[in-house]
Amino acid sequence: MRGASSAKWVAGAIVIALAATACGGGDDDGGSKGSGKAGGTFRMGITEPVAIDPYNAQESEGTLVTDNLFTGLYEPTADGKVDAALATSKKVSKDGKTWTFTIKKGTKFSNGEAVDAESFIRGWNRVAVKTAASDVAYHMAGIAGFADAQSGKATTMSGLSAPDPYTLQVKLSAPDFEFYIKTTHTVFSPVPKVAGDAKNKAYNEAPIGNGPFKMQGKWEHNKSITLVRNDDYGLTKAHLDKVQIDILNSANGVTLEYQGFESGQYDWARMPTPQLPAAKAKYDPQGEWIQQDMSGMNYLMPITDNGPLKNVKAREAVSYAIDRDAIIKGVFQGMYTKSTTILPPSFTDVYQKDLCTSCIKQDKAKAKQLAAEGGLKPGTTIEIAYNTGAGHEEWVQAVKQQVEDVLGVKVKSTGKPFAELLADQQKPGATGMYRFAWGADYPTPDNFLYPLLDTASINKDANGKVTGDNRARYSNKKFDDLLSQARGTEDQAGRNAIYKQAEKVALDDMALIPLWNRTQLRLANTKKYAGLKMDFHEDPNLAEISMK
Structure with a gap:
C-alpha cells in the first residue's frame, strides 16, 4: 500500500504521518464488538482520496473508507496475523495452483442483496478488465486469465468459478501458497450487482458494500465522507453510530488535523513534524499519545x-x-x-x-x-x-x-x-x-x-x-x-x-x-472512546471503537 503488511509479522500499512490463519468465520451473534457502549460520532480529517471504490482504493485515505465499507474472505489483524472473515474454510491443491474457499452463508450487502461466491467473482472481474485501468489490479495477476482480461482479450478471468453458491474456486496460472493472504486486500472485495463496471460514477462515489459501516449520502469531493453503522452487518457489529470524515486541504492537512484535535474538533490526528516533541510532552501523560513501530x-x-x-x-x-x-x-x-x-x-x-x-x-x-x-x-x-x-x-x-x-x-x-x-x-x-x-x-x-x-x-x-x-x-x-x-x-x-x-x-x-x-505517531481521544488503537493499515480501528 502506498504512503502507505510466517510467524512473527508486526502490523503494517501506509503513509507515515510525518509533519497513506484462522479458518472459522467471524462472530455472528448480532452483537457489537467487545463490551463497550454503542453510540457516538467519531470525527477525523484526511486529505482527498484517490478512490473509495475497491476497484482502485490504494492509499491510506481511500483504504480507511473502503476497508470499513467492505468485508472480504480474510482480514489482517493489527499484529499482522490473518483471520477469516467471510471464508469459513480454505483448501489448496498440492501443486499450489487451485484454491477453494467456502463462504459464510446469510450475510448481505447494505442494500439487502446476498453475498455469495458470484459476488466475489463479480468484484474481482470488475477490477481485472482493461477498461477499469485499476492501479491495484496487479494483486490479482496470479489468477488464470488475468493477462487476457488486462489486455482486453476477455472480460472475465478464466480462473474463477463457483461450483455452488457458497463455494469459490480460484485457479492460478502459477503456484502461490500465500494466495489466501493476498485476499485481505480491499481489491478482493465482493460487490453487489448494482456496482456495474468500474466506471460507474454513482457507485464510485457512494459504494454499497457489506462491511461494518455504510455510506451516508455520497463522497463530497474535497469536503467530506460520512459513514454510519451497518446494523445489518453479517459479522460482529460496530459500536459507533457515525464516522464523520472531513477532507482537508492537502497543502496543510496534517496541521489542520493537529489543530482540530487541540480544539476538540477531531478524535484522531497526525501531527506536523516540528510539533512532535510538544505534542508528546502534552498528550503522552494524558494517555492520548499513540506511538507504534509498524511494518x-x-x-x-x-x-x-x-x-x-x-x-x-x-x-x-x-x-x-x-x-x-x-x-x-x-x-x-x-x-x-x-x-x-x-x-x-x-x-x-x-x-x-x-x-x-x-x-x-x-x-x-x-x-x-x-x-x-x-x-x-x-x-x-x-x-x-x-x-x-x-x-x-x-x-x-x-x-x-x-x-x-x-x-x-x-x-x-x-x-x-x-x-x-x-x-x-x-x-x-x-x-x-x-x-x-x-x-x-x-x-x-x-x-x-x-x-x-x-x-x-x-x-x-x-x-x-x-x-x-x-x-x-x-x-x-x-x-x-x-x-x-x-x-x-x-x-x-x-x-x-x-x-x-x-x-x-x-x-x-x-x-x-x-x-x-x-x-x-497519532493523537487519540481516549477520554471519550474505549478500544481506540491503530489497525493494520495504520488507521483508527473504527469497527472496534466504543463510547466510554
Whole structure:
C-alpha cells in the first residue's frame, strides 16, 4: 500500500504521518464488538482520496473508507496475523495452483442483496478488465486469465468459478501458497450487482458494500465522507453510530488535523513534524499519545529507466550523500530509526540488517566517486517530488541540501497534492526521484517485493503510462524469477530464504533508496472512546471503537 503488511509479522500499512490463519468465520451473534457502549460520532480529517471504490482504493485515505465499507474472505489483524472473515474454510491443491474457499452463508450487502461466491467473482472481474485501468489490479495477476482480461482479450478471468453458491474456486496460472493472504486486500472485495463496471460514477462515489459501516449520502469531493453503522452487518457489529470524515486541504492537512484535535474538533490526528516533541510532552501523560513501530518503510524512489538516475552508480551516489542520522536527529527529534533494507525490521524472519551498505553512514568521498562513474555530473538537475500537507517539507529540504552539497548537483524539490504526486509518478517519461512510502497491504514480504519491484507490476499502457506500483520501472529477470520461485515454495522457511535473495538483488541494483523505518505517531481521544488503537493499515480501528 502506498504512503502507505510466517510467524512473527508486526502490523503494517501506509503513509507515515510525518509533519497513506484462522479458518472459522467471524462472530455472528448480532452483537457489537467487545463490551463497550454503542453510540457516538467519531470525527477525523484526511486529505482527498484517490478512490473509495475497491476497484482502485490504494492509499491510506481511500483504504480507511473502503476497508470499513467492505468485508472480504480474510482480514489482517493489527499484529499482522490473518483471520477469516467471510471464508469459513480454505483448501489448496498440492501443486499450489487451485484454491477453494467456502463462504459464510446469510450475510448481505447494505442494500439487502446476498453475498455469495458470484459476488466475489463479480468484484474481482470488475477490477481485472482493461477498461477499469485499476492501479491495484496487479494483486490479482496470479489468477488464470488475468493477462487476457488486462489486455482486453476477455472480460472475465478464466480462473474463477463457483461450483455452488457458497463455494469459490480460484485457479492460478502459477503456484502461490500465500494466495489466501493476498485476499485481505480491499481489491478482493465482493460487490453487489448494482456496482456495474468500474466506471460507474454513482457507485464510485457512494459504494454499497457489506462491511461494518455504510455510506451516508455520497463522497463530497474535497469536503467530506460520512459513514454510519451497518446494523445489518453479517459479522460482529460496530459500536459507533457515525464516522464523520472531513477532507482537508492537502497543502496543510496534517496541521489542520493537529489543530482540530487541540480544539476538540477531531478524535484522531497526525501531527506536523516540528510539533512532535510538544505534542508528546502534552498528550503522552494524558494517555492520548499513540506511538507504534509498524511494518511500513520510507524510501526515495528513483526512476530507473530514464533520466539522471538511470545508472545504478548514480543512485548509489545519492544514497551515500544522505546523512540519515543527522536528519533523524535534527528533523525527527530522534523519534525514528534509519532504514538499511527494503523489507521492514518487523519482518523478523527475513530481516537483513545493513543490507544497504550505502545507507549505513554518509560517505562523501564514495558518493562523489560513484557519481562520476555513474555519469551524474556536477550541475546536473535532479527533481525530488513529494506530497504536501503531510509534514514532508522539512526532511525533503534536508535531503536536498545534503545531496547538493556533496555531489554539486542541483536538486529541485517540488511539493504536490498526494493524488497529483501519484499521477505524476505514472507519467511517460517520468524522471528524478520521489518521496515514497509503503506498508504491506497483507502480511508477507511478497507484498513489498512484488508490487514495488517485479517487472509485471510496471503495467505500462499503450502510451507508456505506468498503472502498477512499480513506478521506479525497475526490471531484473533474476529478481522476477526468485519471486516466482518463492511463491511456489510451500515451506515457509524455504520461501523466506528466497525472499532474502531477491531483496539483495534489488538492493545491489539500488532499485529503491531506503531512508527510515516507520514509527507511527497519532493523537487519540481516549477520554471519550474505549478500544481506540491503530489497525493494520495504520488507521483508527473504527469497527472496534466504543463510547466510554
